[in-house]
Each structure stands twice: as structure tokens, then as C-alpha cells.
Amino acid sequence: MLVEIKPVTRIEGHLYAYIDIGEGGARVQLRAEGFRGFEKILIGRPIEEAPNIVPRICGVCPVAHHLASVKAVEAALGVEIPRASRMVREVMGLGGVAQSHLLQLGFLLYPDIEHGEEVRNIYSTQLFKMFIVLRKCVLRIVDISGGRHVHPFNAVPGGVLKLPLREDIDVMRTEAKNGLKILSELYGELRERIESFIESNTDVVYRRKSMAVLVGSKEIEFYDGMVKIIDDNNAELLFQPSRYMEFIVEEPIEYSYSKNVYITINGAKKIFRVGPLSRLTTLREIQHGVSGEFYKDFKAVLSKWPQHPLLYNLARLIEVAYCLEKIIEVLDELQNTPATPRAKTMVEEGEGIGIVEAPRGLLIHHYRCSGDGLITYANIITPTTMNIAAMEQDIKELVETLIERQLNNVEYIKKRVLYLIRSYDPCISCSTHTIHISPNSSS
Amino acid sequence: MTINIGIVSLAYCAGCEVAIASMERFCGLIGSGMVRIAYSTLLVDREELENVDILFVTGSIRTYEDIAIIKEASRKALKIVAFGSCACFGGIPGLANTIEREELLREIFSPLKPSTTNSRSKLTRFIVPLNTIVKIDYMVPGCPPPEPLIETLLDSLIYGKEFVLPKVSVCNECPLNRDDKKPLKKPRRKLLALNDIDINTCFLKQGILCMGPATLAGCKALCPSKGAPCIGCMGPLPNSKDQAADMIDALSIFYSVEPPEEILKAIPDPIGLLSMFTLPYSTIPYHRRVGGERIEKDVSRD
Numbered sequence: 111m112l113v114e115i116k117p118v119t120r121i122e123g124h125l126y127a128y129i130d131i132g133e134g135g136a137r138v139q140l141r142a143e144g145f146r147g148f149e150k151i152l153i154g155r156p157i158e159e160a161p162n163i164v165p166r167i168c169g170v171c172p173v174a175h176h177l178a179s180v181k182a183v184e185a186a187l188g189v190e191i192p193r194a195s196r197m198v199r200e201v202m203g204l205g206g207v208a209q210s211h212l213l214q215l216g217f218l219l220y221p222d223i224e225h226g227e228e229v230r231n232i233y234s235t236q237l238f239k240m241f242i243v244l245r246k247c248v249l250r251i252v253d254i255s256g257g258r259h260v261h262p263f264n265a266v267p268g269g270v271l272k273l274p275l276r277e278d279i280d281v282m283r284t285e286a287k288n289g290l291k292i293l294s295e296l297y298g299e300l301r302e303r304i305e306s307f308i309e310s311n312t313d314v315v316y317r318r319k320s321m322a323v324l325v326g327s328k329e330i331e332f333y334d335g336m337v338k339i340i341d342d343n344n345a346e347l348l349f350q351p352s353r354y355m356e357f358i359v360e361e362p363i364e365y366s367y368s369k370n371v372y373i374t375i376n377g378a379k380k381i382f383r384v385g386p387l388s389r390l391t392t393l394r395e396i397q398h399g400v401s402g403e404f405y406k407d408f409k410a411v412l413s414k415w416p417q418h419p420l421l422y423n424l425a426r427l428i429e430v431a432y433c434l435e436k437i438i439e440v441l442d443e444l445q446n447t448p449a450t451p452r453a454k455t456m457v458e459e460g461e462g463i464g465i466v467e468a469p470r471g472l473l474i475h476h477y478r479c480s481g482d483g484l485i486t487y488a489n490i491i492t493p494t495t496m497n498i499a500a501m502e503q504d505i506k507e508l509v510e511t512l513i514e515r516q517l518n519n520v521e522y523i524k525k526r527v528l529y530l531i532r533s534y535d536p537c538i539s540c541s542t543h544t545i546h547i548s549p550n551s552s553s
Numbered sequence: 554m555t556i557n558i559g560i561v562s563l564a565y566c567a568g569c570e571v572a573i574a575s576m577e578r579f580c581g582l583i584g585s586g587m588v589r590i591a592y593s594t595l596l597v598d599r600e601e602l603e604n605v606d607i608l609f610v611t612g613s614i615r616t617y618e619d620i621a622i623i624k625e626a627s628r629k630a631l632k633i634v635a636f637g638s639c640a641c642f643g644g645i646p647g648l649a650n651t652i653e654r655e656e657l658l659r660e661i662f663s664p665l666k667p668s669t670t671n672s673r674s675k676l677t678r679f680i681v682p683l684n685t686i687v688k689i690d691y692m693v694p695g696c697p698p699p700e701p702l703i704e705t706l707l708d709s710l711i712y713g714k715e716f717v718l719p720k721v722s723v724c725n726e727c728p729l730n731r732d733d734k735k736p737l738k739k740p741r742r743k744l745l746a747l748n749d750i751d752i753n754t755c756f757l758k759q760g761i762l763c764m765g766p767a768t769l770a771g772c773k774a775l776c777p778s779k780g781a782p783c784i785g786c787m788g789p790l791p792n793s794k795d796q797a798a799d800m801i802d803a804l805s806i807f808y809s810v811e812p813p814e815e816i817l818k819a820i821p822d823p824i825g826l827l828s829m830f831t832l833p834y835s836t837i838p839y840h841r842r843v844g845g846e847r848i849e850k851d852v853s854r855d
Contacts, residue, residue: 158744169568233584272780
């Protein structure tokens with residue numbers, strides 16, 4: 111039996127799912143289309159332009175690309191940025207994560223948790239309208255800190271172009287507080303719906319997958335930190351972002367314009383998951399008031415259905431609250447930080463790696479530049495690329511379980527596969543931005 | 554009456570879709586039933602495009618499948634909008650036009666043996682603007698299209714007002730464009746200029762490349778008004794055939810550089826910096842050849 115979903119809808123990008131079910135089980139191929147070749151486009155460009163070019167990889171998570179890129183440029187040029195500019199970037203990054211999560215929860219997932227309502231009917235519901243107002247609060251924060259929410263431009267090598275003025279900080283804080291208030295009102299109802307959506311899909315138990323996240327001194331780290339891997343046997347590994355090539359390997363896929371990414375731990379090559387579910391699973395607690403409380407709810411659900419991929423959706427909701435609270439904390443600090451926008455930059459030869467937690471997980475930008483500051487090498491690994499192998503594996507486990515239970519109606523299988531894929535919130539434009547540059551040919 | 558909109562996305566980033574979906578007015582129009590999204594893989598579930606009143610095309614034309622999709626889709630639409638600079642001019646992905654397709658492919662396939670089961674769509678030799686494939690009714694440029702411009706487009710859809718683009722440059726809308734045009738400093742590389750840039754003074758006066766003079770208005774000079782030099786995302790002015798050539802003109806009026814090659818120190822990548830969004834729309838005749846053959850425009854709508 112062949113199950114084809116062409117195209118996968120309500121996700122970002124062009125994805126076709128091919129599931130071939132035979133005697134030996136299900137063979138799953140996620141075929142990504144929409145190739146553009148950004149890593150090649152970057153070659154020969156002035157290195158300071160990279161943070162302007164790469165947001166165009168993805169209009170859903172452009173902030174993450176902007177920030178990972180500028181960090182890689184600074185690592186290559188050996189620049190340390192002033193504290194205030196780092197805080198502005200943190201605010202921009204947190205806002206970028208929150209707006210992307212709200213886009214997924216509101217526009218992409220919502221019809222599923224509303225049990226397949228028509229889109230038009232959904233846009234006229236009170237809950238959806240509140241979503242839009244909440245998202246607008248977050249967008250204003252990104253507009254001020256990043257310049258513009260789709261394709262921000264405020265971060266430049268050395269810092270930011272413009273530090274927010276006192277009144278800008280006040281506006282952002284008010285928006286964050288308003289957002290948090292709206293979210294608190296929405297939370298109960300949304301949590302209930304998402305939980306019942308998860309519960310109605312828990313007839314399938316998924317195998318444990320390895321996870322990779324960015325970790326800092328405490329809580330969730332989005333802007334900077336070490337990479338932590340917890341594998342499916344609970345073995346842990348911690349490494350500096352600059353060593354990613356030793357632990358994260360990419361392989362091209364014959365049938366797709368994306369690639370497969372694996373982690374290597376203790377000599378074994380493993381598929382892994384990144385993103386909100388991995389971030390909140392590896393975490394112990396959240397110390398902020400509102401998101402700390404929400405997080406306890408998440409933990410309760412997690413203990414019932416550990417690692418169930420549909421928990422991604424609940425994790426997103428919790429993270430939105432966390433981002434808003436963290437934004438308020440960073441803004442309070444920013445107000446009392448010396449207003450230096452940028453450190454001095456020089457044109458020189460170098461190599462740099464920048465890693466951030468994008469809305470969907472780890473995002474790696476890696477550049478080299480020549481003595482005249484032109485890019486000679488670029489490698490970008492996006493979270494969706496990392497998740498593709500885990501998604502295929504989860505789809506395989508899902509479909510095989512359904513078939514085993516004689517639930518072999520094609521439309522039903524399609525529906526369940528779509529729920530699963532959408533829960534990952536894949537960003538296919540991110541995963542196909544790319545071309546393969548093998549480690550041997552790059553040096 | 555409900556206006557049926559279809560959104561067909563080619564090689565894209567979804568920034569155009571996010572920009573429009575982020576507007577409360579747009580969501581309100583859907584909620585009230587004035588507008589219906591009949592097709593969009595991002596926003597609705599439908600697998601096939603039906604007949605629509607207006608078709609938004611976003612993204613660049615990168616494969617032969619894209620060309621086929623767009624020809625097919627155009628037969629189902631009363632009007633076609635090239636939405637965003639990728640559809641209008643090729644966009645940033647168009648910078649790949651200076652790279653041999655074979656080179657791109659070699660690097661994708663390098664670790665693999667050639668396969669007969671390959672199911673990926675075949676890349677075209679060059680990225681081309683949408684209007685070389687089908688006749689379009691409106692161009693809404695920008696990366697992403699700026700909100701004021703989308704507002705005008707929505708007005709035209711709902712009230713039937715004719716949608717017209719501005720006819721002036723970004724400088725005409727720029728708050729930093731105040732007094733005389735005398736340069737204060739010689740042209741210099743942006744990376745170095747960042748060390749002493751004054752975000753409240755015209756960037757060109759400070760010797761920093763700003764695409765304002767060669768770029769279409771409509772964004773209310775969004776970037777310069779927030780401290781960033783214009784990178785030209787709105788594309789050229791209406792009568793222009795080449796944004797880069799216009800900018801070279803503007804630079805030559807503004808600065809006198811001797812010897813002229815010295816300008817390359819300030820602008821080390823003229824193709825990337827002067828036509829970041831518009832290389833396929835320039836006087837270099839990419840659009841005449843795609844994949845070695847002459848590209849066939851669908852003239853049924855002309």
C-alpha cells in the first residue's frame with residue numbers, strides 16, 4: 111500500500127510524504143523541495159552582509175538566522191560585543207521564538223485541535239482573535255529590537271545598529287506584560303485542547319530518541335551556550351559549539367533537497383530530536399512565576415507520555431510564556447546597562463561558528479573569510495534538517511502500529527501522519543536552503 | 554461577495570506569507586468572510602488549486618516544475634500578483650545566477666552515485682522573474698512587501714481601486730534625506746564604517762553604500778529610518794531596467810573617486826551589493842535562456 115501526501119499542508123515549505131507499506135514494514139521518505147542554495151550564494155560576498163542575506167532562508171524564523179549568522183561573523187573576526195547589544199539581541203531572539211510558536215499554534219495547528227474546523231470559521235473565533243492580538247504584542251517587540259519582524263536587520267558585526275531608547279524599552283515591556291496577560295487568559299482553554307489532542311493520539315507509543323539542546327548556566331538558553339546531547343540510553347555529552355563537526359554529521363538524501371543529520375556519541379551514529387520538546391524535557395525547572403507554573407503542567411503530561419512527539423505543541427505554549435517573562439527580565443537589566451551599541455570591527459581572515467536555539471531547535475552557521483573579509487566557505491545546519499530523520503522514524507513507528515491494529519484506511523493514516531508532522535512544525539525552506547559541502551572538500 | 558485568493562509559493566522562505574498573515578486586517582477579512590484563502594499550503598488544507606479571483610505568487614522560479622506549476626495555476630486565476638521581490642525580480646536566490654547549475658548540482662550530489670530513482674525536480678539553468686513566464690497584473694515588491702503597500706493592495710481588492718506603485722525612490726521618503734547632498738566622507742566598506750556610523754545622518758553622505766537612490770519607494774524608508782542603510786529590496790524604479798546600473802549612476806554623481814577602481818574597496822562585491830534582489834531582472838539577459846533552451850512564455854493571458 112502506498113500512502114502519498116502531496117503536498118503536506120499547514121507547514122512551512124514544500125514537503126511530500128511517501129509511505130510505502132509492505133510485508134517488511136513501512137518505508138518512509140520525506141521529500142523536501144524548494145532548493146535555493148544559500149551556502150553557495152554566500153561565497154564571495156562581504157562577510158558583514160551575511161546577517162542581511164541569511165534571514166531570507168526562512169521568513170518564519172528569520173531572527174534565528176540573523177543572530178546565528180552575526181555570531182558566526184563575530185567569531186570569525188574575533189569581536190566581543192558590548193553587553194547592551196547582546197541584550198537587545200536576546201530580546202529579539204526570544205521574540206522571534208515566541209512569534210514563530212504563536213504562528214504555528216494559531217495558524218498551522220489550530221484547525222487540528224479544533225477537530226478539523228474550516229479555516230474561515232476558525233479566524234472568526236474569539237480564541238483565534240486573542241491569538242492575533244497576543245502575536246501582535248510579540249511582533250512589536252521584534253519590530254523594535256530587530257528593526258522588522260520578517261527579515262530583521264538591527265544586528266551587525268560588533269553589536270547592533272540601534273539600541274532601543276528609554277521609551278522603546280518601556281513600549282516593549284508593556285507589550286510583553288500585555289502578551290503575558292492575554293496568554294494567561296488563553297492558557298487554560300488552550301492547554302485543555304492541546305492535551306486532549308495529545309491524548310487522542312497516545313494509542314501509539316514512540317521509541318525513545320536522542321536529544322540535542324543548547325545549555326547555559328540555568329534554565330533554557332536561546333542565545334548562547336554549550337551543546338548538550340542526551341542519547342536514547344541517557345548517556346550525556348557536552349561540547350563547545352566550535353566542535354560541532356566532531357559530533358554532528360550530515361548526509362545527503364537521494365530523494366530530497368534536504369539532508370539527514372545524525373549525532374555521533376560513543377562511536378554510534380544516532381538520529382535525534384531538537385526543538386521545544388527536547389528543550390523542555392532536558393530542563394529541571396523554570397524559575398519564572400507564570401511559565402514556572404505552566405511548566406509543572408507540562409511535566410505532568412510528560413510523565414504520562416514521555417517523549418510523545420505531539421507534546422511539541424504543549425512545549426511551544428509553555429515556551430511562549432517563558433520568552434515573554436525572560437524578555438521583561440532582560441529589558442529591566444538593559445535599562446541599567448551602559449548604552450554602547452557596538453564594538454570596533456576590523457577586516458581580517460578568520461573562521462567562526464555561531465549556534466543559537468531557533469524556534470525549532472539548534473541552528474548552526476559556520477563561515478570562513480579571506481583576508482579581505484569575503485566569505486570563502488559557508489555551512490548552515492538547520493533544526494528541521496536535524497529533525498527530518500527523527501520525523502521519518504516516528505512516521506514509520508506510527509504507520510506500522512496503525513497497520514498492526516488493522517487501522518489501514520488511507521485517509522485515516524494520512525490524517526494521523528499529518529498530525530505528527532505538524533507537531534514537529536517543520537520548516538522546509540530552512541532544510542532545503544542548502545547544498546552539501548563535504549568536510550573533505552571544504553578545507 | 555467573497556474574494557477567493559490563491560497563494561502559490563515557489564522556491565520561497567514564507568516571509569511574504571508571514572508578512573500578510575501578520576496583518577490584523579487580513580485575518581479580520583478572512584474571519585468576516587470578505588476574503589477566502591482558497592489555496593495556500595502554509596495556511597489551508599487544500600491539495601489542489603481551484604479557480605480563484607486573484608492569485609498571489611511568491612518565491613523564485615528555480616525548477617522546471619515551478620514553471621509548469623505557474624503556467625497551470627495562471628489558467629485558474631482572473632488576476633495574478635507577483636508578491637515579493639523573488640517573484641518580481643528573482644530575489645536573493647537570483648544571486649545563484651552567477652553560479653553554474655552543474656556546480657550547484659555537483660556539490661549536492663558529490664558524495665552520492667548518480668541515481669536513476671532520483672525524484673527531485675530538475676533545476677532550471679537560471680532563476681527568472683515571474684513575468685517572463687506568464688503575464689502578471691500587479692507587482693508588489695519588497696522583501697517582504699512593506700505593510701503600507703499590502704494595505705494599498707487590499708484596498709484595491711476590496712474597493713476596486715487601481716493598485717499603483719510609487720514612482721519615486723526610497724530617498725524621497727527617507728527622514729535622513731534633509732539637507733544638501735555633499736559627501737562628508739569618502740566611500741568606504743560598511744564593515745569599517747560601522748565603527749563610526751551615525752545612524753541619524755544620510756548614509757551616502759557618510760560614505761556608506763545605501764541603495765536608496767536606485768530603489769523604489771513604498772516602504773517609508775523603513776531600514777534607513779531605523780538605522781540601517783537600504784539594501785535595495787524593493788527593486789528598481791518603474792522605468793528602470795537595471796537597479797545596479799542606476800546605483801552606479803547615483804554613485805558617480807555623488808562621489809568622485811580617482812582612480813575609479815578605488816570604489817571596489819568600498820564596494821568589494823558589486824553584483825551582490827548593487828543587485829542583491831534583482832540580478833535576474835537586470836540587463837544581463839538571463840531570462841532568454843533557461844536550461845539552454847529559449848524559455849517559452851505562456852502568452853494565452855497576454
